[in-house]
Amino acid sequence: MSRPVHVVRDRIDSFPTDEVGGFPVRPGRPFPFGATLVPGGVNFSLFSSAADALSLVLFRLGEREPFAELPFPESCRIGGVWAMTVFGLDYEHVEYGYRVQGPAQPRIGDRFDPSRVLTDPHARALSGRKVWATPPQPDDPFPHRARLTFDDFDWEGDTPVRCTHGDLVIYELHVRGYTRHPASDVTHPGTYAGLVEKIPYLKDLGVNCVELMPVFEFDEFDNDRVNPISGDRLMNYWGYSTLGFFAPKAGYAATGRYGMQRDEFKNLVKELHRAGIAVVLDVVFNHTAEGNENGPTIHFRGLDNRTYYMLTADGQYYNFSGTGNTLNCNHPIVRDYILSCLRYWASEYHVDGFRFDLAAILDRGEDGTPLKSPPLVEALSYDPLLRDCILIAEAWDAGGLYQVGTFPDYQRWSEWNGRYRDVLRRFLKGDPGTVGELATRQVGSPDLYRHRGAHASINFVTCHDGFTLADLVSYNDKHNEENGEDNRDGTDDNSSWNCGAEGPSDDPQVRSLRLRQMKNAMALLLTSQGIPMICAGDEVARTQRGNNNAYCHDGPLNWFDWSLLDENQELFRFVRACLAFRAEHPQLRSSEHPCGEDRDDVGLPDVSWHGAEAWQPDWSAENRLLAVMRSSAGPNGPDHIYLAANAHWEPQDLSLPELPGECRWHRFADTSAAAPADVSQPGAEPILADQHQITIGPRSLLILVGRPLPAPDPTALRSIR
């Protein structure tokens, strides 16, 4: 029999004790920072190490002038934290900011400016850019106001995807660009909701993790340049310039105009998880949207400049990010800020991991010196809430720190393997002296990650930053004229090759070679040990017309043109089959680097290297042929894979290594063959007529699988009798 339970409805601290600016208030709770809805009111909490005074500035939704400004009484301050609960606010129709007074002494790093209303760095939703590219009000002094929101959501039992990191296939995409093109055929183009409609496509392709380019609130108008060819205003399209670290981008939500972007983003995560797809966020903690000394004062600069930014002795900004400022990541306050932010996204939004932009900056001390044991990286590595999250470092920065293979990993971190990308590109275009390194990259880069395992390597050929795969095989040089910088921006180190003609070509030979080169790249990527990452659209040959730094274009140049799916069905089919092949062969996903021994007792070493002659690899600089055989115990018996990659412009005859027992070679892929013979469905590969010799085409790739012949069909035997 149940007993009556006393339910506490009224709490002692749910009643005001004072009045400020006509509003009932009481001293607030210092934690959590930010604005939190509490019974009857809103708790506002903010930290500043050196502020003299603080006031809360309240606006009615969409109005330029505040309707109230509430100074924090001294009784609302504990140490450097100001906390006040304000009662009676209509939370759906109020926006807020802070006015902070303190010393303005730039030479020692203080840049307090009480003429500015500051954005709350902990704001969970920001207004001002609710609908993508809606022109901002001119001269609006404070466009990025914080909004008040509930955190609750009906997750329907959702949990993060519990997937072994090695099984991941990452697919990097831009939320808006993925469905904004008219050919996307979704109900709400360019939004989180639009992406939900493309989940069946992702499943069909075979990826199981999306890496979303920045979804933290940013200002798409944070770009003053003009496209010199079209005359259009350029934008901050990619979003690598964060305004609100706790707030999802409202302009990516069909419901952003109603302030429901948080719910819509959570629904996206829930639906992706329901489909077995993990969500990794590309996060930018190396700099902020405030820029250098001439940039706008948005939040940190006017709140606590010398805490949040790395400063020189005379108060100037270090610029290791290449964007004007550098977040002071290893300061204890900033470290806690970043940690709490990531905890928030992992717990509140159920995201499964993070990719850190220019992560080498996370290793730098307050004066920019790289630290051997950076406190922030260590804290992220051991954080209880982040334990199951995949942590990925872009292990370099714009200050020249390159840490691929040496990023402090604490046995937790993976890295974008820039060396994998570079050598694979150079091999494909036929550069000499690449076979040896390609071999190392193919088996998970043991030279870089011997003690960390192959999963430390995020393998990729292309990403958002640089050429698309189609452009990698269509352009020798970048073509960034539309970026408005006279083609000076973007890297000149692309290791690309146009296959005989610069840009679009009607030449059948050129087109055929480009298609083959794209297949070669995808087949190498998806059979390499490590975690593969595909740049969205590469599976259908998406082009950016040779622009390798398309950060500023909100248009067809960047949008995923879904008509390419029909146009380039052959490539799509090939990539999908390679993904299925990877899923069928656990040894390709193993964390353990091969050692050259027969560890699984399958009759062959786990890795062996070959050339035109079996067991005779050629590591000389002028050789452009690599053949590798992988052998292990698979779920259905011995699993043998033979991969030959010929970057030479002529075909070559190969002798094949002999398989043990009753195993026979079957052909999975041959990129020199015309479709549909270019690739088979895993498990349905045709047997090779000649088990000893095979010819590999020029600039082609061959993948064979060795497995026992199927047992004779007893029914067939009876009929023969």
Add this chain to the structure above:
Amino acid sequence: MTFTADLCHEDRTAVLTLTGDLDTPSAQVFQDQMQRAINGQPDRLVLDLTALRHLTSAAVRVLVVARQKLADEVPIILVGAQTGVERTIRLIGIDRSLVFSDARPGDR
């Protein structure tokens, strides 16, 4: 437009008729009426939204909470939802636990 929420019972069906704009201040009225409907332990709960012009996140939250309080076998049927109202509910993904209908049960 002023929000109203009128509750009536038809046999074991609770019918809540909403009109106007459902924003934060009116969400409390909506919540109170929903609680009354739930307290009646209906076999089904019908929300007549024909004359509801707009709803905000506060109202959506009342819907979600009601769904969690009612037994699984008790459907919440949304009747006559205008395009904008239905779209909002679908975009944030709570439509799966609700039933959309053009007419009240028994009217067809």
